[in-house]
Amino acid sequence: MEIKQKLFILADAAKYDASCSSSGSKAKRDSKGLGSTEGNGICHSYTPDGRCVSLLKILLTNHCIYDCRYCVNRISSDVQRARFTVEEVVNLTLNFYRRNYIEGLFLSSGIIGNSDYTMEQMIQVAKSLRDEHGFKGYIHLKTIPGASDELLTQAGLYADRLSVNIELPTAADLEKLAPEKKRLALERNMAEVNNKSLEILNDKKKGLKPPIFTPAGQTTQMIIGATPTPDKDILNTSVNLYEKYRLRRVYYSAFSPIPHADSRLPGQSPPLIREHRLYQADWMLRFYEYSVSEIVSEAHPNLELDIDPKTAWAIRNPAYFPVDVNRASRQQLLRIPGLGLKSVDKILRIRRYRQLKLQDLLTLRIIWKRAQAFTITVDYHPGQLTDSAKLAARLRPSLANEATATATSDTECKTVAVKPTQLQLLF
Numbered sequence: 392m393e394i395k396q397k398l399f400i401l402a403d404a405a406k407y408d409a410s411c412s413s414s415g416s417k418a419k420r421d422s423k424g425l426g427s428t429e430g431n432g433i434c435h436s437y438t439p440d441g442r443c444v445s446l447l448k449i450l451l452t453n454h455c456i457y458d459c460r461y462c463v464n465r466i467s468s469d470v471q472r473a474r475f476t477v478e479e480v481v482n483l484t485l486n487f488y489r490r491n492y493i494e495g496l497f498l499s500s501g502i503i504g505n506s507d508y509t510m511e512q513m514i515q516v517a518k519s520l521r522d523e524h525g526f527k528g529y530i531h532l533k534t535i536p537g538a539s540d541e542l543l544t545q546a547g548l549y550a551d552r553l554s555v556n557i558e559l560p561t562a563a564d565l566e567k568l569a570p571e572k573k574r575l576a577l578e579r580n581m582a583e584v585n586n587k588s589l590e591i592l593n594d595k596k597k598g599l600k601p602p603i604f605t606p607a608g609q610t611t612q613m614i615i616g617a618t619p620t621p622d623k624d625i626l627n628t629s630v631n632l633y634e635k636y637r638l639r640r641v642y643y644s645a646f647s648p649i650p651h652a653d654s655r656l657p658g659q660s661p662p663l664i665r666e667h668r669l670y671q672a673d674w675m676l677r678f679y680e681y682s683v684s685e686i687v688s689e690a691h692p693n694l695e696l697d698i699d700p701k702t703a704w705a706i707r708n709p710a711y712f713p714v715d716v717n718r719a720s721r722q723q724l725l726r727i728p729g730l731g732l733k734s735v736d737k738i739l740r741i742r743r744y745r746q747l748k749l750q751d752l753l754t755l756r757i758i759w760k761r762a763q764a765f766t767i768t769v770d771y772h773p774g775q776l777t778d779s780a781k782l783a784a785r786l787r788p789s790l791a792n793e794a795t796a797t798a799t800s801d802t803e804c805k806t807v808a809v810k811p812t813q814l815q816l817l818f
């Protein structure tokens with residue numbers, strides 16, 4: 392099979408993986424060699440949920456010995472198969488990189504032979520790029536479930552980021568749709584990557600000079616909507632993984648129906664807005680100090696689709712508002728809908744010198760449509776929030792429209808950077 396044809400197959404097969412954001416790499420690899428993830432005119436383009444659009448995103452192969460029901464590459468799937476050699480992936484990466492089409496490589500794979508053999512092949516790609524070709528660009532390797540600790544350590548020495556896909560929100564979901572994968576084994580891989588990076592951190596603190604190990608950390612991806620598991624369980628799983636393994640990100644990927652799927656899978660994707668709401672809730676958990684039980688509950692286990700979770704919380708908690716931007720703590724400010732981390736920090740800075748007026752907030756470009764019912768300034772008071780139902784009725788239609796537009800733009804940014812016109816130039 393020609394390499395061009397392999398590329399079409401294996402780039403297309405990789406598009407279901409959302410966890411390719413290249414944010415957060417601070418690797419200080421030496422400046423000699425090809426490319427660098429920092430500076431050098433390289434710009435990263437992100438969708439609102441963090442997807443990156445400038446990596447060569449491919450599978451080493453779409454052959455796989457596993458039969459995960461939700462996956463187009465499962466052994467029982469009737470798709471055209473292809474497999475790159477290590478050399479082919481290395482050459483493709485270098486060629487695309489030199490033409491400035493990509494800033495790095497995102498490499499995943501179906502499982503061939505066994506987990507260790509597949510992981511070894513992927514490591515060889517990264518090793519060859521780094522050691523033989525002096526490649527300093529970004530490398531994200533997807534680890535293979537069940538790969539040995541030694542191989543994970545090696546992978547981390549070459550990759551900027553490693554990811555271990557948790558795949559589905561609960562162990563029961565995994566048992567139902569991907570019985571060959573075990574939750575414990577997946578978490579063991581995460582634990583190993585985390586332990587190794589802690590070890591390196593400790594060595595640095597002691598003044599030693601340890602090797603660079605996954606400078607952009609580890610991430611995971613969870614498919615949502617393939618099972619009826621509610622958002623509450625999804626968010627609890629995320630919190631658990633963030634806490635236990637210091638993940639940089641959990642990526643939520645709405646289930647896409649695949650050809651000839653079996654009856655255990657739904658016939659359609661969940662609404663895209665659900666994915667978007669999960670990213671918003673995830674942000675609240677990581678940066679705004681909310682707990683899962685404040686966002687979703689036993690009685691309401693799913694996020695509302697027509698209103699963002701932060702505004703929904705504010706409407707459910709009228710006693711908390713309005714909040715005076717000239718007096719409130721940072722944590723209180725972060726709970727005002729329409730205010731983000733940057734605007735809160737700016738408010739706190741300005742407050743050291745003078746009282747903020749309404750015009751100051753408008754100048755800071757906060758989302759006033761959301762904030763106005765919840766915010767006090769020196770010259771503005773919205774009155775006590777007495778009728779939450781009325782406020783919700785007023786806010787919901789405009790916020791729902793806004794969310795639909797955002798969720799649509801999320802999907803337009805699906806990842807594969809390689810365009811047919813670029814391919815023609817290459818071959």
Ligand code: SF4
Nearest residue numbers: 455457459462465501
């Ligand atoms: S192991 Fe990965 S590639 Fe193989 S069937 Fe499962 S999800 Fe697909």
